[in-house]
Amino acid sequence: MYAILTLCFAHIKKRKIQNVLLAILIMLSTLLLATSVTIIMNTSNIFEKTHHDSNGAHQILTMGKDIHNPITVNNWWQEQQGVTASNLIPYRNLSGFTANGVKTPNLYLFMMNTPKTPFTIDRLLFSEGENQDYPTEGTIWIPTSMASTSNISLGDAIEFNSGENAFTLSVSGIVVDLPYGGPFTTNARIWMNDSDYHKQFDTMIGSEQYMMALRFDDYQQSANYWIEFEKFLNGPYLESKMEYESIAGFYLIINKIIGFLMVAFGIAMLFISLFIIGFSISDAILTNYKTIGVIKSLGLTSRKISATYVLQFGLLSVFSIIPGLIASTVLSRVIIESSLSYLKAGKHLTIIQDFRIIILLAVIILVIVILTAFIYSNKARHVEPVQAIKYGMSEFANNKVNRRLNNSNRLSNLVNLPVQLQVGIKNITKNMKSSILIIVLTAITSAILVFSAVILNSFISIKQNTSAMGYDSSHVVVTVINDATFSKQQFEQFLRSDERIKNHAWLDQFTGVLPNGPNQPLNINVDTIEGSFDDAGYETFSGRNPVNKNEIAIGINVAKALHKNIGDIVEVYIEGKQHHLIVTGIYQSIANMSYSARISADVIKVYNSTYSASKQSMINLVDETLSAQIVDDLNNNFNSSVSAVTQQTLLDGVFKQVVAVFILPLSVIVILFIAVTFIIIFSVSRINVRKESGTYGIFKSIGMTSNTIRWSITSGILFLSALGTIFGIFIGVKVIPVALQSILLEYGLLELPLAINWPVSIGLSLLSILAACLGCWLSTRIIAKTSPRILLVD
Template identity: 90%
Template sequence: MRAIITLCFAHIKKRKIQNVLLAILIMLSTLLLATSVTIIMNTSNIFEKTHHDSNGAHQILTMGKDIHNPNTVNNWWQEQQGVSASNLIPYRNLSGFTANGAETPNDLYLFMMNTPKMPFAIDRLLFSESKNQDYPTEGTIWIPTSMASTSNISLGDAIEFNTGEKAFSLSVSGIVVDLPYGGPFSNNARIWMNDTDYHKQFDTMIGSEQYMMALRFDDYQQSANYWIEFEKFLNGPYLESKMEYVDLYSFYLIINKIIGFIMIAFGVAMLFISLFIIGFSISDAILTNYKTIGVIKSLGLTSRKISVTYVLQFALLSVVSIIPGLIASTILSRVIIESSLSYLKSEKHLTIIQDIRITMLLAVIILVIVILTAFIYSNKTRHVEPVQAIKYGMSEFANKKLNRRLNNSNRLSNFVNLPIQLQIGIKNITKNMKSSILIIVLTAITSAILVFSAVMLNSFISIKQNTPAFGYDSSHVVVSVSNDATFSKQQFEQFLRSDERIKNHAWLDQFTGVLPNEPNQPLNIKVDTLEGSFDAAGYETISGRNPVNKNEISIGLNVAKALHKNLGDIVEVYIEGKQHHLIVSGIYQSIANMSNSARITADVIKFYNATYSASKQSMINLVDETLSDQIVDDLNNNFKSSVKADTQQTLLDDVFKVVVAVLIIPLSVIGILFITVTFIIIFSVSRIHVRKESGTYGIFKSIGMTSNTIRWSITSGVLFLSGLGTLFGIFIGIKLIPLALQSILLEYGLLELPLAINWPITIGLSLLSVVAACLGCWVSTKIIAKTSPRILLVE
């Protein structure tokens, strides 16, 4: 045993730099894997904890007075056993607000709630900032964390709202976690008002009051049975808006699901690279010490005991590496979770669970994998024959193979008559095929990560380039009507038609549609209704076409999947309580509402309401898009009392800046880690080769070659290999990784992720892997410059 321990520590001391670099590699693998596990585990747990603490709703129902009687609906649910139903909460709709002197984009629709006394029975509000209060005091409001974060609103800030008839200002006295309407990508926000302020501002406002109620089931799995009974009570389907638990849940998790997937995939890749390096190091150590092993075996030490020295060496390195990796993962995972789930932060912190059992299990798995790898590769000592080892310094077969490969490379060099520097580079590649393959694989993975990160971030930053592929329109300017009483559609359209800068426009409304889905619950979806051309507005489909006629409908991807419908099928849909049978003309993907939506023309509504005219939102295309800001200013100045105009770019940036802010930290960390790993591994591999070929380089120096010439020759081979790896990496980053994400994206209504590629930035970042590889090689060969030819020859 003493001999084994002595040999083990001798191996560690002999290759200090190589062992330190390998330890760093194992640590980084542990960091990525442990971080991804923590993120995935906590993402669901934190949402579930928040949902539990708030006694959260499983369903949210919104109603007016035109289709169902809200009191009748509420009374029925209040009487059910196994269901908790909130009281009806009245609210009025507004669009947009002004905070800190800056107007917000008009894509945020506000529910101005008449706040009941806290605590609510279900769907409670959790205070993120300020002390718990029974209700907002007069002149103040509570706002959700999502609105506070995206608009940089703090406690005490004044927010101005405009009803179209008048403007009023209220100060923020509370920032609350509001699960149903406070998540990422939400274009709705509940503003919680004092009862006195509510009646003072809205009693005289034109339009009807709406009502909201929340349902929580003792057993959510039984909700379908309750709805069967409820629809029997209604003598038909529930025809107004219903938000399901899955809708609340999904968008809180989408970003972390993507981050977790990326970190697991790249953590596993880094672990495999670590294992390859362990195998490479052991194989190299065996070849380098072949004679020594032969002598030791001839003295009586068995192959098994020699093998144990390598296993013990890498087991010790793993233990030393895994512990700091686990510690660092707690910090990195907290940073990522805090940024991605900030909307769920109550009392200024998130309770992040670090399950010691899972952490230890992961550590044990990594340690076992490393030990097994070391054992498998160290088993090669069984084949060491003392006589051959002492005679050739390797097996006789390996000696013949090496001579044959050197002869082939010499013939290749002579045939093409290359300069001596390139010949050295080619010999370095052909003589060390395993390390050459490693360099290609490593730079391919690193460049793939850098390319994917660049493309992913650019796709969200440049969302305007691909808005139709995300399910949005591609119009240049969006105008929302804020005051129906003062708005004249005729005057507005006359202004548009007289302006030569405007190419075309369309009007968009949104209704709640109900699609019966036997034997499951009916689908309550958003139905986009357009007065104009969907194609001209820039909407796209992934199959078929947008609706043109009054008997056609285009449906979202997840609606088609749920109903098992395809092009040409008939869909039964209720809109405003009226039944329609429409032909599916197209299927589209959309991240908004997770493709649980549909598109129809305004003619469908006019079929039962001849006087209907869409007048909620206008989408305008210009002859010259660069005039968008100018048109927005003109529209806001000319129709100040009734509309609010924004560029489409402004609206999209407001929605997707959250994604960019959350993704930039983990993608940057992963990219930096792999660049570092590339440098470390290629430094280590090149250092091994320099030691093995020290005699050859000593001869080159003794016949007049400079140290820099030799170093450039070696680096040129690495440059060629890393360049080849980068080409593969660009393909993997643009094609294969997004394809692997498809299973996650499909859940959120996207068949494929629309990519916007900035080629100069993408190629520039991919070349960082080449720079890291060449720099690692160049630094590792510094020993050639420092050492005299005589010493090199002796070594």
């Protein structure tokens, strides 16, 4: 045992820098894997905990008085055993608000008449502000999503416009409001005092709407309740229904993507670390081949020699894994706090650190490292003392090296390259394993760099891909905020008389019910257009948009749920009226997770001949650069009845938070892999330089300068890393986005539309080449510092 320990510590001392760098690699692998496990584990847990603490709803029903009687519906659910139903909460709809001098027109508001809290179910959790029974007069509670995206704090005044009058209320509470407070939301519930509610809306034109929440003792049994409920209604429920999956979905999507990337790249880094361990052991055995032969001739067994390497890398792993685990607790908290900030009730989220899983992960990494060291160290078994002492390697390896040198010499003479390039080529061909490692490593690093640039640019430049994301691609969007003062005829006359305007369309939304759902009827959003979906910029990935009164296009998740394809007939209820429509197209949309459909206004006119869409107008311009000018003109001319904004403003309001959340984890991964590229190539180049020290001593003795030799070696690394970067660009643009499809499909995207900024992407990918070349250049300093005589002796 004493001999094993002596040899083990001798190996560690002899290669301090190499062992330190390898320890850093194992630590970084542990950091990424432990962080990804914590993120994945907490993403669902934090949401579930918040849902439990708020006694959260499984379904949210919204109703008017035109189709179902809200009181009758609420009474039926109140009588059911195994279901908790909230009381009806009245509300009125508004569009947009102004806070801190900034107008936000793209948030659609439910102005709630707050009942006394705590609610039976779907309780509000206070993130900021005093937890009171209800807002005091003149104040409101707003969701965390609205506060975060619009930078609203306690005490800020918010101005609302009902169309008939404007009024201002101050924020007294910021609350976690699960159903309408997640990422990507375009809705928000504003909780008002009863006196303020009646004061502002009693005289407002239009009817009051109602909302109620349902929580099932066993959510899996919800379909059975709905079968009985529809028997009671003598038909399907024909108004809006939000499911638990929709409530949870967008809270989880960002962390699912982040977790997936960190797991994938963490595993890649671990495999690279294992390769380096194997490479280091193989190199150590070859370098000390003669010494091992002598030791074996003196009686030390192959098993004990192998044990020295297993012990060496086992100790390195133990001292590397522990700081990796500690660092992961900090990094995972920062990422989770950022990505799940909407669920923060208080100063911090309650992040669960399951030490059993973390310790299990640490043990798995340690076992894999030890197993790798054991497998590679078994090469010491094949050391024959006589051959080791005679050749410094096996006789077979000696012959193989001689043949390779002869072949590389013939290749160099044939090509007749400059001496510097010949040295670089020999360095590549003589060390094929390390050459392949450099290509793979720079490919992975550049793939991460390119993918990070592409994914961030795709969200920053979302305007380029709005159609592929399921949105329209119009230039200006106008929302009618006051039906009483709005004249559609005057508005359209203004549009037709303006030569800057190319075309326009009117969009309306209805609740559609597909009674033949897999378990229960599907309640979906139905976009209804007066005009042309194509002109408005809506795309389908299969078929076409509907044009006629007997046609419909459906989202991919609707098509999947109903097993429908182009040409099939679907039965759908809209405004309580039954329609049988032909599927003309299938599209993807992140909005509503592709549980939606598109129809022309002619479908509504089948039962309502006087129908005219007048909720939202999408306008295209001859010159898009005039969008801001058109917005100002429309707001000035129709200030009391409409709110006009550019499409870019709407998109920024939805996606700017996504960009902010992605920046941190992607930056961490990118920095780690650039550091890993530098570390590994430094280590590999140092090993290769030590193996070829005699050759470089000869080069120096015949007149080659140290810098010439170093540049020659670096030129080979430059070629390999450039080749790896080319592969990496392809992987980052094509392969990684495809790997994300399994996650994205759940959220209504068959494929992730990308906006590629090639100059930026290629420029970032060159960082992997820079890290590789810098690592090689610094590792060859030993050539400059050492005299030719010592190199020859080494």
